[in-house]
Amino acid sequence: MRTRTARHAAVVAALLLTLGAPDVAAAPAPPPPDAAGTADAESAGAALVARRAALAAASRGGGASGLDFGACPAVEDLPSRVRCATLRVPLDYARPDGPQIFLTVSRAAATGARGAARQGALVQNPGGPGASGMHFPLVADLPGWERIAAAYDLVGYAPRGVGRSAPLSCRDPAARATGPVQEPVRPSPAYKMQRLAQARAYARGCARRAGAALPYYTTPNNARDLHVLRAALGEEKLTFLGASYGTYLGAVYATLYPRHVRRMVLDSAVDPDPRRVWYRNNLDQARGFEGRWRDFRAWVARHHSVYGLGTTPEAVQAGYERVRDAVARTPAGGTVGTGELRSAYLQAAYYDDVWPDRAAALAAFLRGDPSVLAAQAAPDPAAAAGAENATAVYTAVLCNDAPWPADWGTWDRDNTELARTAPFETWANAFLNLPCASWAVRAGRSPVAVGAQPERLPRTLVVAAERDGATPYAGAQELQRRLGAGASLVTETGAGSHGVVGGRNGCVDRHVERYLLTGGRPGGAGPPGAADYRALRAPRRWFVAPRLVAVHGEDVGSEESALGVS
Incomplete structure (x- = not known):
């Protein structure tokens, strides 16, 4: 301890x-x-x-x-x-x-x-x-x-x-799914509609729980x-x-x-x-994460002698996909599905410092030991309330700050096209921000013209x-x-x-x-x-x-x- x-x-x-x-x-x-x-x-x-x-x-x-x-x-x-x-x-x-x-x-x-x-x-x-x-x-x-x-x-x-x-909440943290999250690699039309319905429900929850205060969480x-x-x-x-x-x-x-x-x-x-x-910043971010995901895979390939995951980024990607397919069938440690897996490896797109740990977890899993991955990727129940609060504030500020497309067709078109070249995080990013498409606050959402002073x-x-x-x-x-x-x-x-x-x-x-x-x-x-x-x-x-x-x-x-x- x-x-x-x-x-x-x-x-x-x-x-x-x-x-x-x-x-x-x-x-x-x-x-x-x-x-x-x-x-x-x-x-x-x-x-x-x-x-x-x-x-x-x-x-x-x-x-x-x-x-x-x-x-x-x-x-x-x-x-x-x-x-x-x-x-x-x-x-x-x-x-x-x-x-x-x-x-x-x-x-x-x-x-x-x-x-x-x-x-x-x-x-x-x-x-x-x-x-x-x-x-x-x-x-x-x-x-x-x-x-x-x-x-x-x-x-x-x-x-x-x-x-x-003045804490903001959009849903009861205890109501969060307790089991592993399973995300499809390529979301089907039915899955997209399911996520759209969830986003609308989340936006309604923000409006209901925040009440009249909702419009005032802004930059x-x-x-x-x-x-x-x-x-x-x-x-x-x-x-x-x-x-x-x-x-x-x-x-x-x-x-x-x-x-x-x-x-x-x-x-x-x-x-x-x-x-x-x-x-558009979030579309740019998905492209940026794809580049960092390539950086991670290239680094792991250069250290094949340590991890044994292949000598090319493509070989490392293939190993990751084998792990993803495996946790889709049987969650690692009973807690890590494809959603938790992606979230854990998104950290590799943020920080070089986690690269050795994430590479070691892939290598151990492919050798038959899922415990290393489970230890790194399992959600922490003690952090659920803080995570819910952070997500609520993130959503409210971004949705209140600026106009977002209200038409699902725009989101579907833009993210489908982007996912062809940046599949790693595109749809997860889109679904995270999708409550903004049906946000209750509509008036006055014009971003500040930075530099206009x-x-x-x-x-x-x-x-x-x-x-x-x-x-x-x-x-x-x-x-x-x-x-x-x-x-x-x-x-x-x-x-x-x-x-x-x-x-x-x-x-x-x-x-x-x-x-x-x-x-x-x-x-x-x-x-x-x-x-x-x-x-x-x-x-x-x-x-x-x-x-x-x-x-x-x-x-x-x-x-x-x-x-x-x-």
Whole structure:
């Protein structure tokens, strides 16, 4: 059994390897696109005024003195040096005096080690949407974080809907199927209709269980909550670390509140192009996962002498298919069917680190021992409630943020075509998002036009792996372009693990540390917008392909001039 300290370290490592109040109302922001869902410009302006009033009121109510940090509840499983608080925000920012919700917040104070000057709070969002950042302060214990933890209060929080923050649920976790899930390789028309009916039932469950609150689980509201949290922490400007979906949240925040951005590290970037949010992003993701599945099979083939699964990716695929056919007939350990098998091997598309374990499980199964696979792929009943909550928030935010095709024929056509070249995850991804086709909330679903802010942003840092499947690399390039000349992009070339910051690549982490501590970005001298490409070989692990880091961007003057600090 792991000790509590070991559990904390494991949680944090997984989280990272996966990432008098200030005057809120006085900082004008462009009207957010979701306000444009009102009938005319007058009502849109009124909604914007109401939102600003709500932000100001929430900031005053939860200001620096209003965040009362104390001992964390036992349910958070955090050590005593981490302190917790709750932040009150409006459910609907257009109704500041309406229903309020409370978000959970955690903080580890800056250590001040070696005389480091405190630089404020570093707030983290690990992505999802649906993931909690409450364990983020524990990174202070991890190697490589000492200087950042010395200078910053490390602040995590559970976004609205997540954990104990006005938790959202779409069905009873206990009602989840307890037996193995069997997914067909090529779904028949009848199976598709079955999944469509299930998606519609799930969407109805979300509407029934959330009630009137359902429309308010959105990225713009997450950004407004983050704005209130920043003010409640006593920070005039936000220093932020976002991973995966957290990069999109950070980009939306920067668009709505550019004057309140100090520094941002955006790791494994979602493509923020409104035309791709979220339906086309998910099609792109299925293509990305297919590429990573090929990477895994090619690596296993190169290590045939270890695993005996064949010397070509095709031979490895054939072995996987034999295992899939076997668990379709007889679930491994009585718990692992084709659905659980696919989910387990999807992790190989996310993280190189699991490749040895997954390859060993295939090899053991084909030698007659299914126990290794069962141990790796069996669902954890203790995690069912958390998984249900995370899925509910994920679904609500994505469905509320943007329009989705309502016509099943569009989904069927697009995913049938895509599955011809990307069969590994296409249909599973489609069925996961299919509740959005019949979502109860229809009005005002226009994605924020990231990058449309009138002010130039301070320097920001985007970090990406070139072969990331979950957030394909083109999204990082698009995000850098939209953030403007002050954005640098650090690329881990030839690599594909999702979530680069925090221990996978020392070269990347040094760039991130330098930026957070000094504001300095990688790159050489040159006019704004020029690019400087450098490649640095990172430490090599025996099971991970060699990694290079390419740096795109350049320094543009001093920190003070870039931030507009007098």
